[in-house]
Amino acid sequence: MVTGGGRLRIVFFGTPEFALPALGRLIDSRHEVILLVSQPDRPRGRGHRLAPTPTKVLAAQHGIPVRQPERLRDEEFLTFLAGLGPDLGVVAAYGRILPERLLAIPRLGLINIHASLLPKWRGAAPVQRAVIAGATETGVTIMRVVKELDAGPMLAVARRPIGPDETSPEVERDLAGSGAGLLLDVVDRMADGPIVEMEQEHAAATYAPKITREESAIDWRLSALQIHNLVRGLQPWPIASARLAGARVLLHRTRVEDPTGTEPCGTIVRADGDCLEVAAGDGRLLRVLLLQPEGRRTMTAREFLAGHRVAPGSRFESG
Numbered sequence: 577m578v579t580g581g582g583r584l585r586i587v588f589f590g591t592p593e594f595a596l597p598a599l600g601r602l603i604d605s606r607h608e609v610i611l612l613v614s615q616p617d618r619p620r621g622r623g624h625r626l627a628p629t630p631t632k633v634l635a636a637q638h639g640i641p642v643r644q645p646e647r648l649r650d651e652e653f654l655t656f657l658a659g660l661g662p663d664l665g666v667v668a669a670y671g672r673i674l675p676e677r678l679l680a681i682p683r684l685g686l687i688n689i690h691a692s693l694l695p696k697w698r699g700a701a702p703v704q705r706a707v708i709a710g711a712t713e714t715g716v717t718i719m720r721v722v723k724e725l726d727a728g729p730m731l732a733v734a735r736r737p738i739g740p741d742e743t744s745p746e747v748e749r750d751l752a753g754s755g756a757g758l759l760l761d762v763v764d765r766m767a768d769g770p771i772v773e774m775e776q777e778h779a780a781a782t783y784a785p786k787i788t789r790e791e792s793a794i795d796w797r798l799s800a801l802q803i804h805n806l807v808r809g810l811q812p813w814p815i816a817s818a819r820l821a822g823a824r825v826l827l828h829r830t831r832v833e834d835p836t837g838t839e840p841c842g843t844i845v846r847a848d849g850d851c852l853e854v855a856a857g858d859g860r861l862l863r864v865l866l867l868q869p870e871g872r873r874t875m876t877a878r879e880f881l882a883g884h885r886v887a888p889g890s891r892f893e894s895g
Contacts, residue, residue: 583607584663584767587682591615593630594748595668597756598689602666603638605760607767610660615671616644649675657681664766666759667721676723684766686721687731689755691748694719694733695781698726703748705784706738708809710801713737714747716755718762720773727781729773731762741831743811792817792826793895796842800832800856815868817895818842820886824895828874829866836860842893847886852877854892 584607588599591614602609612635620627628636635642645653658681665686667674679686692702693715699705706714715735720728734754738747765771792814794803807816807830815826839845839855846853852864868874869884880886 582767584684584763585610585661586763587611587613587657587660587662587665588631588668589613589665589670589674589686590631590668591629591671592669594691594752595631595670595689596634597752598666598668598759599631599634601756601760602763603634603640605763607763609635609638609640610662611657612640612642613657613670614642614644616646648672648678654678654681664763665721666763668755668759673725674721679721679723687759687762687766688719688721688726688728689759690717690719690726691751691755692784693717693735694726694730695776695778697784698781699784700786702784703751704744704787704809706809707742707744707747708805710805711738712740714751716751716758718755718758719776727776727778729775731771731773732758734758741808743808745812787814789814794818794827794892795857795894796854796892797857799858800860800862801858803856803862804830804832817870818892819895820884820890820892824870825892826868826870826874826895827864827866828868829864831863831865833861833863840891842891844886844888844890844892847881847888847890849881850876850878852881852886 586602586607586609588609590599612631614629614631617626617628619625632642654677662682664684665682667686667688694717697705713735715733717730718732719730722728792810794816807827810816817824817826833853836859837845837855841855841857843855845855845861853861856862864877866874866876867880
């Protein structure tokens with residue numbers, strides 16, 4: 577149990593768009609965000625120009641100081657942070673492991689918004705891993721940050737179903753919003769009095785390692801549902817991919833069809849009008865709805881077929 581006292585001075589650790597709803601709710605609350613800690617700005621876009629992180633933009637709009645240390649163990653940074661005398665640290669998709677020394681600086685420690693129902697999917701890519709696995713439910717957990725990755729006691733949990741055709745960005749945007757509201761409730765309770773912390777069931781933990789580019793290549797020996805889940809889960813990056821006539825194609829939207837066939841996996845069974853259907857490893861068909869030839873725009877199956885000669889019997893190879 578921990579106690580607080582009315583209005584908290586908060587240091588916020590967060591970098592991408594997922595963190596914006598939480599940062600915004602804290603800015604509008606009775607509490608004071610005294611510092612944003614974000615990862616350093618990185619080159620983006622075709623011109624590789626240095627671009628501010630989303631949280632840095634929002635903090636600047638509200639006059640909140642920003643620090644972007646390359647190393648959180650840097651002595652100057654830790655001394656500066658301790659000198660602020662923060663009551664609480666809040667973490668939302670910061671993107672780096674916080675050193676143990678840093679955890680001891682805020683009076684009430686640090687809490688984190690994690691986009692899963694802990695102890696499931698601890699790690700860097702909880703939403704994408706849940707979608708790829710075909711999970712039908714996920715959620716958001718507010719937890720205390722401890723030395724071990726995502727293993728701290730839980731302060732609040734909210735559940736959310738995952739629709740059969742939802743993509744990772746759709747689920748993540750919704751969790752960012754619900755997580756922000758859940759976070760503010762927890763912060764208010766920590767400020768006003770005791771709050772109960774619930775230990776995780778550590779033996780039931782599963783892990784969500786960082787997504788890699790190599791995972792984008794579709795193995796057509798998988799079932800149609802497994803490939804469909806991969807297409808949904810590998811968004812917004814690296815996007816599931818295949819090769820057709822030697823050219824790489826990214827698959828953005830698919831659907832599993834009921835009819836079954838005997839064609840070898842990867843074989844295009846139908847290619848006309850709006851219909852581009854491919855045989856999967858279990859005999860079911862995967863209907864491709866949105867796809868993108870590498871280096872070109874995303875297009876519907878009809879648009880793709882209008883500009884490419886694709887005959888039934890052609891084959892998608894691993895991307």
